Amino acid sequence: MQELKDRIIKxxxxxxxxxxxxxxxxxxxxxTELLDHIGREIADIFSKSKITKLLTIEASGIAxxxxxxxxxxxxxxxxxxxxNKNMSQDVYTAEVVSFTxxxxxxVSVEKRFxxxxxxxxxxxxxxxxxxxxxxxxxxxxESGADLVGCAIAIEKVYQxxxxxxxxxxxxxxxxxKIKSMSVEDGIVFED
Amino acid sequence: MQELKDRIIKxxxxxxxxxxxxxxxxxxxxxTELLDHIGREIADIFSKSKITKLLTIEASGIAxxxxxxxxxxxxxxxxxxxxNKNMSQDVYTAEVVSFTxxxxxxVSVEKRFxxxxxxxxxxxxxxxxxxxxxxxxxxxxESGADLVGCAIAIEKVYQxxxxxxxxxxxxxxxxxKIKSMSVEDGIVFED
Numbered sequence: 001m002q003e004l005k006d007r008i009i010k011x012x013x014x015x016x017x018x019x020x021x022x023x024x025x026x027x028x029x030x031x032t033e034l035l036d037h038i039g040r041e042i043a044d045i046f047s048k049s050k051i052t053k054l055l056t057i058e059a060s061g062i063a064x065x066x067x068x069x070x071x072x073x074x075x076x077x078x079x080x081x082x083x084n085k086n087m088s089q090d091v092y093t094a095e096v097v098s099f100t101x102x103x104x105x106x107v108s109v110e111k112r113f114x115x116x117x118x119x120x121x122x123x124x125x126x127x128x129x130x131x132x133x134x135x136x137x138x139x140x141x142e143s144g145a146d147l148v149g150c151a152i153a154i155e156k157v158y159q160x161x162x163x164x165x166x167x168x169x170x171x172x173x174x175x176x177k178i179k180s181m182s183v184e185d186g187i188v189f190e191d
Numbered sequence: 192m193q194e195l196k197d198r199i200i201k202x203x204x205x206x207x208x209x210x211x212x213x214x215x216x217x218x219x220x221x222x223t224e225l226l227d228h229i230g231r232e233i234a235d236i237f238s239k240s241k242i243t244k245l246l247t248i249e250a251s252g253i254a255x256x257x258x259x260x261x262x263x264x265x266x267x268x269x270x271x272x273x274x275n276k277n278m279s280q281d282v283y284t285a286e287v288v289s290f291t292x293x294x295x296x297x298v299s300v301e302k303r304f305x306x307x308x309x310x311x312x313x314x315x316x317x318x319x320x321x322x323x324x325x326x327x328x329x330x331x332x333e334s335g336a337d338l339v340g341c342a343i344a345i346e347k348v349y350q351x352x353x354x355x356x357x358x359x360x361x362x363x364x365x366x367x368k369i370k371s372m373s374v375e376d377g378i379v380f381e382d
Contacts, residue, residue, distance in 0.1 A: 029304045030253075030267040032260035059249035059269065062221075066257035069223035076221040078250065082292070101273070113220045 001041050001175035004153065005189050007034060008176055014183050018156075026125055026153065027060035038175060039067030042123065042151040045173050046072070049148045051121045053077055053114065055140065057096070057107060057132050060125045064153055068123055077114060079107040079136060092142045094135035107132075109139050116144030127152040127174060130161025137170060149173060156181065157190055192232050192366035195344065196380050198225060199367055205374050209347075217316055217344065218251035229366060230258030233314065233342040236364050237263070240339045242312045244268055244305065246331065248287070248298060248323050251316045255344055259314055268305060270298040270327060283333045285326035298323075300330050307335030318343040318365060321352025328361060340364060347372065348381055 013021040025031040042064075051072055056065040057079040065076045081096075082105070091108040098105065114120065122136045133150055140147045149171030155162050156178045165172045177190040204212040216222040233255075242263055247256040248270040256267045272287075273296070282299040289296065305311065313327045324341055331338045340362030346353050347369045356363045368381040 023301065024304070028269065028271060028301060030257075030260075030269070032257065032264060032267060035257070059253060059271075062250060062253045063257055063267070066221075066223065066226070066254055069221075070261070073223060076223060076254070078219065078221070080219060080250075110214065110219060113215070 001038070003034065003037055004176045007031075008154065008178075009187060012187065014181060014187070016183060018159075018181065020154070020156070020178070020181060020187075022125075022154065026063075030063050035063055035067035036070060037067075038064060038153055039070050041175055042068050042121075042173070043071030046121055046148060046151065049121070050119045051148055052118045053120050053145070054123050055079070055109070055114070055120050055136055056123045057081070057136060061123060064125050064151075065123045068121075068151070072121070075113075077109060079109050079139065081105050081107055092139040094138045095131075096135045097129075097131045107135050107139075109143075111143070114140065114143035114145050118143070118145035119148050120145045121148045122150040123152075124150070125153045127155040127161050127172070128159040130159075130164050133161060133165060133172075137165070137168075151175075154178065192229070194225065194228055195367045198222075199345065199369075200378060203378065205372060205378070207374060209350075209372065211345070211347070211369070211372060211378075213316075213345065217254075221254050226254055226258035227261060228258075229255060229344055230261050232366055233259050233312075233364070234262030237312055237339060237342065240312070241310045242339055243309045244311050244336070245314050246270070246300070246305070246311050246327055247314045248272070248327060252314060255316050255342075256314045259312075259342070263312070266304075268300060270300050270330065272296050272298055283330040285329045287326045288320075288322045298326050298330075300334075302334070305331065305334035305336050309334070309336035310339050311336045312339045313341040314343075315341070316344045318346040318352050318363070319350040321350075321355050324352060324356060324363075328356070328359075342366075345369065 054076045152174040155174035180188045245267045343365040346365035
């Protein structure tokens with residue numbers, strides 16, 4: 001998706017430690033017009049698939065999923081990062097290691113929101129090593145729902161998470177695929 | 192907003208300890224059509240105000256703000272709950288005590304995303320004692336931006352957060368105002 005790639009080049013900030021900040025348009029400040037276009041693009045890519053639920057993970061994933069829901073009008077379920085007393089005990093859980101935060105977190109989805117009748121499209125902002133995506137696909141599998149695929153805004157291809165998903169036979173579609181990235185040489189996209 | 196009130200009566204779950212769960216449509220699973228209607232309603236209420244930014248707090252607030260942004264097409268900024276290494280050091284911070292989670296969290300907004308040129312509408316899913324709203328209004332004040340007001344989906348009026356805001360001269364508009372709530376007697380709305 002050229003618009004997203006252009007925006008990453010324009011406003012993405014590369015930091016040492018392989019960190020790409022897109023805070024000004026995708027995960028702290030949100031460019032809602034761009035999110036609308038991302039949503040339309042994802043809906044186009046999966047237009048032939050039956051989808052009954054969008055699954056994502058808090059927090060930035062919610063914005064991407066809300067963008068998609070303008071074009072695929074189904075409920076969104078977002079995995080929660082910390083169990084709280086508001087949450088039913090009847091949950092699917094999985095572990096997510098955050099590359100950027102250097103933490104490990106348990107994420108949960110209440111069982112009543114995913115069932116074997118569902119056809120689920122997973123949506124997220126980033127794919128790097130694939131820890132969040134692994135957790136979400138594990139939860140979908142546990143629920144017995146059909147996994148349609150995964151739609152990602154930005155994939156760091158060189159970190160291997162996407163390839164790992166593909167090896168498992170999971171369809172992953174990323175709108176901006178970064179082949180290499182460094183403070184010195186900037187960002188190089190695939191294709 | 193009758194549609195929201197009806198939905199709370201139908202699908203809201205009351206738990207001991209004054210907990211209202213709206214997980215099935217507003218903060219775990221998201222009814223995207225309802226969020227669209229909430230967004231339209233909030234945009235209608237503030238249609239005479241100049242708004243340049245929507246400010247909310249992760250995670251559920253993002254869904255409400257995305258709904259509003261369909262009708263008020265300005266950038267969203269969401270306050271982040273944990274500082275991570277992706278975050279610039281140049282931030283506004285404030286403290287939020289979560290009533291439902293029983294925790295205290297520091298929330299942050301990068302300074303570059305709010306300035307004195309901005310006119311800010313704060314948006315959130317819940318208003319109870321007003322801790323989150325207090326934090327967000329503090330951040331807006333610090334930034335020098337104009338605070339247009341606060342738009343809330345569900346307010347527990349009896350917990351006093353809304354009255355406290357009104358005393359400070361801050362405009363608060365809540366779409367469903369709960370006057371009283373108990374497991375035995377259910378939910379009673381204002382008006």
